[in-house]
Amino acid sequence: MERSAKFGGGNFSTAIDYQGLWKSAALPFLARVPRRIGFSSSGAREAGVPLLYSDRVDVRATHVADKNGELSLAAGAAKSVGKFMLAIPDEARANVANLVQKKGIQKYVVLSPGGGWISKCWPPERFGELARRLFSEVGMRSVINYGPGEEGLAKRVVGAAGPSAAISYSASFGELMAILQSADCVVAGDTGPLHLADALGARVVAIFGPTDPKRNGPYLGRRETGRAIVLRAENVTSTYKREDAPHPSLLQVSVDDVFRAISLVKATS
Numbered sequence: 001m002e003r004s005a006k007f008g009g010g011n012f013s014t015a016i017d018y019q020g021l022w023k024s025a026a027l028p029f030l031a032r033v034p035r036r037i038g039f040s041s042s043g044a045r046e047a048g049v050p051l052l053y054s055d056r057v058d059v060r061a062t063h064v065a066d067k068n069g070e071l072s073l074a075a076g077a078a079k080s081v082g083k084f085m086l087a088i089p090d091e092a093r094a095n096v097a098n099l100v101q102k103k104g105i106q107k108y109v110v111l112s113p114g115g116g117w118i119s120k121c122w123p124p125e126r127f128g129e130l131a132r133r134l135f136s137e138v139g140m141r142s143v144i145n146y147g148p149g150e151e152g153l154a155k156r157v158v159g160a161a162g163p164s165a166a167i168s169y170s171a172s173f174g175e176l177m178a179i180l181q182s183a184d185c186v187v188a189g190d191t192g193p194l195h196l197a198d199a200l201g202a203r204v205v206a207i208f209g210p211t212d213p214k215r216n217g218p219y220l221g222r223r224e225t226g227r228a229i230v231l232r233a234e235n236v237t238s239t240y241k242r243e244d245a246p247h248p249s250l251l252q253v254s255v256d257d258v259f260r261a262i263s264l265v266k267a268t269s
Contacts, residue, residue, distance in 0.1 A: 015035070019045065020044035021049065022046055022049055025049045026052060036052065036054045037071055038053040038055070042058060043067060059071070063216075086199060095178070105141045107141070108184060109186070110145050110179060110187070111143070114150045114193075115189045115190065117242040119246060120210055120211055120250075121250070122253065124153055124156040124157045126258075128166075131160075134262070136164070137259075143168075143169050145180075154170075176193065180196060181200040181201065185202070185203045195219070201220070206228065207231050207250065209233075212238040233252035
């Protein structure tokens with residue numbers, strides 16, 4: 001008889017660790033979940049983590065979404081997965097529509113300057129300069145999206161945006177989905193709002209530096225010609241080491257590069 005572990009009010013016989021980290025692998029291990037599925041040593045993000053798994057999977061895919069899919073298949077998931085749709089609450093749509101109307105905005109671009117760590121974030125001053133150009137050259141307003149703890153970052157972008165009438169906006173998850181989906185384009189680095197915008201079918205321009213866009217880039221947009229454009233300097237050695245300053249490769253992506261990409265992603269969508 002298969003033994004199940006009781007954890008968090010439920011009984012679990014299987015756990016899948018999509019992170020490949022000690023902290024994510026330790027939880028089911030310490031909870032004595034019988035079957036613990038994770039990456040083999042070639043795919044785990046931290047050395048030695050596979051020691052905590054009962055099933056170690058040698059993944060072949062490149063993109064992290066496909067890698068995670070291989071773990072799901074190893075756990076018994078069906079090979080064919082139907083289409084899914086993210087549901088945006090009507091109240092969230094209404095709140096965003098009211099905000100846009102109140103601010104007198106017709107069309108807008110969402111700029112999302114934050115990220116998990118500074119070394120993969122394009123400088124806020126460049127986001128601000130981009131907002132200036134969008135307003136002065138094509139009359140496009142910018143909405144600066146920011147999350148918890150990023151208030152100062154948003155202020156720096158708005159300050160650098162000068163007279164472009166950019167607004168900062170921190171939203172609930174539902175409102176974030178609504179504002180991303182309705183945007184003319186979303187500009188962001190390797191961060192949650194980028195991938196959420198991509199999943200919602202929005203036009204996206206992704207600015208990548210140290211992290212590998214083949215592994216972490218827009219997943220759905222890459223299959224739809226022109227809907228997602230990834231900007232990254234040439235010959236960058238990928239790294240996931242967290243630093244306190246933008247990675248040098250990000251500084252090679254100019255405001256001109258991003259401005260042109262926004263025009264291209266709009267024209268080919």
